[in-house]
Amino acid sequence: MGAQDRSREILQLISEGFVLVDTGFTVLEMNAEGERIDGRPAAKIVGRSLWDSWPNVKDGQLGHLLREAMHDRRPVSFEHLYTWPDGRQAWIETRAYPSRDGLAIFFRDVSSQRETEEELRRTQSELIHASRMSAMGAMAATLAHELSQPLTVVGNYVNSARRLLQAVPAAQARDARQALGFAATSTERATELLKRLRAFVAKGRTETETHDIQTIVADASVLVLPHAQSEGVEIQFRLDRFAKWVKADAVQIQQVLINLIKNAIEAMRGAELRRVTISTGLSPDGQIEVAVEDTGAGLDEDIRRELFTPFSSGKDKGLGVGLSISRTIVEAHGGTIEGAPRDGGGAVFRFTLPRATPPA
Ligand SMILES: Nc1ncnc2c1ncn2[C@@H]1O[C@H](COP(=O)(O)OP(=O)(O)OP(=O)(O)O)[C@@H](O)[C@H]1O
Ligand SMILES: [Mg+2]
Structure with missing residues (x-):
């Protein structure tokens, strides 16, 4: 078996689609995996122009890149959602390597991979959202919990201060002032707690x-x-x-x-x-x-x-x-x-x- 036959045999075995075109973009070869991804036998494609077999490639970004690869003699790679003339769609990853007399193009269907990645991203963002929501809910609950006690205390002291001031006699003015002092301390504590919790919620992270x-x-x-x-x-x-x-x-x-x-x-x-x-x-x-x-x-x-x-x-x-x-x-x-x-x-x-x- 000659070296060329051996390479051809290997290309039939690989798990990527393979198409070889000459400098005029006429298809010289297509392997079995290429047939599987495309859905047509190689016989219908070999000998014809690449652009005729895949019309949606010609004017798109991939067509542009393939012409550039051929012209500049540099490899290119590209991933895109390809639509066949019959409406079927798939995410195709394409890599093209130029040679002296054409382009070797490898391609694979990466749709299921992309779906998995997409699913992962969705799950991740849902998780972050859910944990943030439950943290916020818990925060709101502590807020209510931690504030209720000092505020009840404030209420009680303020009420008794009012009563004391109604009764007026100067001797009781001192007690009234003291009660209001307690009220002030409790209010400060409540305010400080609120400030910390607000900072925590606003930061949303540690x-x-x-x-x-x-x-x-x-x-x-x-x-x-x-x-x-x-x-x-x-x-x-x-x-x-x-x-x-x-x-x-x-x-x-x-x-x-x-x-x-x-x-x-x-x-x-x-x-x-x-x-x-x-x-x-x-x-x-x-x-x-x-x-x-x-x-x-x-x-x-x-x-x-x-x-x-x-x-x-x-x-x-x-x-x-x-x-x-x-x-x-x-x-x-x-x-x-x-x-x-x-x-x-x-x-x-x-x-x-x-x-x-x-x-x-
Ligand atoms: N050190 C402990 N010893 C015995 N039981 C505890 C102890 N710590 C927590 N618990 C139990 O776990 C429960 C939940 O605690 P957690 O602090 O979350 O709520 P809480 O103390 O009941 O209310 P709050 O959060 O409003 O202070 C308590 O009600 C109690 O039954
Ligand atoms: Mg507790």
Whole structure:
């Protein structure tokens, strides 16, 4: 068998359509895969002009590129939606390689590939949309939840201030001023919360920087300390100084810690021992892990299954959004969060955050 016959045989075997044309674009050869993609036998195409066999190529961009390839003696490739004269359509990827006496044109049907890519893109954008929507919904719910308490307090103080001022006697003016002072503090807290939540929603994504996790833990603890003290809860720390630097949005992680500590305090009402332990360390996969342990009621199987489901609460006045928001935040950071019963009673909630390289 001569070298030419051997090449011809190989071209029959390859899984791409193949057409050889001379410098005048007359088709010299077409392989079996070419017949399959096109739907006509080679005998109907060989010996005729390429432009006659594929009229829709001639005046389109592909025709232009093929003439350019022939003229400039450089390879070209092109993907387009081809329409056959009978109306059939397919995405065809074409590559043409010039030689001294013509063009070797390879082509394949990439329709199903394109469909898969298209489907993937659609699914991805739907997913992003859905997770953003559920995060927004959860945010709106926290907003209502977190604001209702301080605003009720404001209302009560303002009402009693009004009553006090009606009664007038100068001796009571001092009490009135004090009540209004409390009202002002509560309003500031509500305003600050609103500001943070608005920033979170507006960003729509998490902006992480390198932070010391110990500082984040300390800042969150300061915010819940008054609440812990009034509930007779002791807060302990076990911080690993070798697990320090995290890539995180500090305000958001404070929010997660506040949610977990508040849950812990609420779970310990009526317990003998009321102790929250916050610890940091390295997780087995090298991330930074933060754990909040309590000595409260613990987690039974039913509660455990629904922990992170929005609006599911085991409490009379609970909204059931604290943990679902915490999960949204932790996952936006690339971490995970889970709750489990603690050895010796109570519960432990652990979450991970990506480790950062120490700042210079
Ligand atoms: N430390 C814990 N110990 C025992 N149960 C817990 C603990 N943390 C959460 N839970 C259970 O999980 C439920 C969901 O918690 P989550 O914080 O999401 O909602 P919530 O505390 O009920 O309401 P909110 O979010 O409004 O504070 C709680 O109602 C409680 O039943
Ligand atoms: Mg909660």
